[in-house]
Amino acid sequence: MRTHTMAPTLMLLGALSLTVTCSTASSAYSDAATVGARTGSSTASARVHGVDPSKIKGLRIVSDNSEDTSCRFATSYPDVPGARAMTAAMKKDVEQRLATFRSTACEDGQDNGEGTELNIGHQFLVASGDVLGVRLTTKDLSAAGSGLSARTYWYDGKAHAYRTALGLVADGSRDAFVTALKARLKGREGVDATALDDAFSDPASRAAVLDDMAFTADGALWVTFDRGDVAVPAAGTLTVTVPKKTITPWLSAFGKRAQQQTVQPSGPLDLGAHHTPAPAVITHTVSGADHTDCKKVRCIALTFDDGPAAPETATLLKYLARYHARVTFFTVGQNVAAHPGLVRAEARAGHEIGNHSWNHPDLTRLTRRQIISQLSRTNAAIKAATGKTPTLFRPPYGAINQTVRNATTLSPVLWNVDTEDWKYPDAARVARTVINKAGRNDVVLMHDIHPTSVAAVPEILRTLTARGYHFVTVSHLRATM
Template structure:
């Protein structure tokens, strides 16, 4: 697909504003961690750079008729919990695409009306990563039905038992009846609660539980699970004194590691050599004049990714090629060292949102949060604020443009590398279709795309092409 929009504008869940049912007192509703909260107590903050050898597992499409993006963390030593998240993500995506073998039809390729186009976005937020405890919340936005389409689940890892735990695993078996009774008592007082749904609620139905910094336990219920859909999400908070006697041994450790985190995370994982970060340094400013020579701008979305981005940087350095990286904020936060290496090598770092949602379907406040949070992470990593952003799926409108001072960047040559995981096909596509001043769309989260780059650089360099950043290309046209 070729989109000729280089000049002049040569795309959420970790930061969604969530609908909540309002009430006062200790059981007041609030948004899940990783989202703007109306609760008085701020959410716990986990620095992902402290998790040794952390990998973010990303995938996405670039199909405007069937947009989807998924991500979850793989923490060394917590393989059982990683497997549980993978199982959920893979199954959800298969059902969304109609490939799950359940007889469900694909949600894609239907209405031409943009407001009716489906979208799936699964992102994550760390709740705790300390001592022998890991807690992660997956946030799923599924715009294929009515309502807000938001569901949340928490996944826990118990390092002492080397086992994955569910949300209700924070509570001891013998205390579940008393625990559930306290939860129902709070919910019963809320406006919009459905008595029938509340009566049917079981302890094992609770799939989102996390601790506040002061040790209280927050439970979040998706829209329509305990109340009428119009009531939105409901959150119950059980204070520390009330909930602690009901906690399992693991629950007490998870509570303690949230309120008083250890300096390190020790899950007993076998130590592996840390992948080397490229150290190439740009030799001055790029003065290529694209009005005088043939230029092309290679752009890479969705990273940084271990270890593919580091390999890509080495390939680019071999040909003294410069490129533009449109990075996803949650990946920047996990691997700022790769983003620093991109900038140090003379490449341009742009903003590709925090968690890859369709920005045109968000409120202005949500768009600002997606972009500003990512820009802050890029600035912290490189010392320079980005001036360009690429909207996920190329979806941009006047509201999105007005929400930021950054300039939007689309592309003129789509390799469709997200669809065809074949290095030869990707390279052949670029080589066959490339024309002067093209902006080429690729993704450094796919090893096949990275493997295609040497042949692209070798062949197009022989044809007289110069590889420049998007800003350099714009400046000299």
């Protein structure tokens, strides 16, 4: 009986030449969780095209965070004009994960004394022609094991429709596709035969387990299974790479277009959006250095974390220009990559640009290699935008230890005044907090991803200027105190 049931599968495998990469969660997701890029095999990793998000017209990064020491989170996903249904799907998933995290990890007191954390970052897989692909990578420290998972989202501009990962494969080819995957996975270390059968037992289960698929630059298909999907958790993630010649006949019409746009991008992304927001044009430029002597006058350093954000940062720059105020922006790398023009505008206006990691994880929970990746990748994005490498960094959540210090030559910057603007979306309250708490040579923490925080700035500038304060960058404050 076994011979008869396995023979077709073995013949199919012989034709497929599938490859499987098995790795532990710590290795397979080490960069995925911290810099937003998933890894499979090292050879396949080198064959992935990069996407320049700054070329996506009207792109907005939707970000949210909490600085609560016992319930830390930072989430982001892209909002691309024309891909409303896909944006809605990502929004729903992120909000559900965040709600679950808050209820189970924060409200129920699962804190182990060190605080817990949720981080959701994004990576563009393809953004060309009428095809958009995005991967969201989640690190949930309140979950069992590594808490790492990922999901890919696809948008078909030709049909104006959101597609799941399984939508890359034609309906009539899914049985053959699944049979091939199961056969190749069976016998791998840690794979449980019963769990494998259950994972593909019905359409709903298939869609759930096959939720992370993407093409390499040579047209092969990566199928990645999260930790515990088809194997015991200790086995980590499993990635099956299906060669182009094998997968192409099984692809849906959209899947073939997604494959083609990944292999050979045809040009700018065009999803047929009726309206694409135009980027704000920031013209304010300063010439010369700031000669404010903080030994003789009252100085204060306003700092803004987590940006740049569109349109909030552009609005903030206009407010600052009116009062000739200089501030320090601690930018997140994935947002710098999306909006380098805003970072250039910050620098031209005399503001200081600091490093706030690639996607806002607690650096003290990472390995040295991961910390270096977080900071060096962000340094590179800032230098590409401004021509200068930053000298300062602010560790997300203010979390720093000796491992973090030893992994970088950047100088860490914390704060004296916390506005808690992430907790209270009230411009008047944020302004009162700064005005009431501000003291000479203080460093104030704010976030330019929140519209209410930006709206608080004019009152802060107006009131403190009247009190004789000068607004300077952190480095200038340090150098002249």
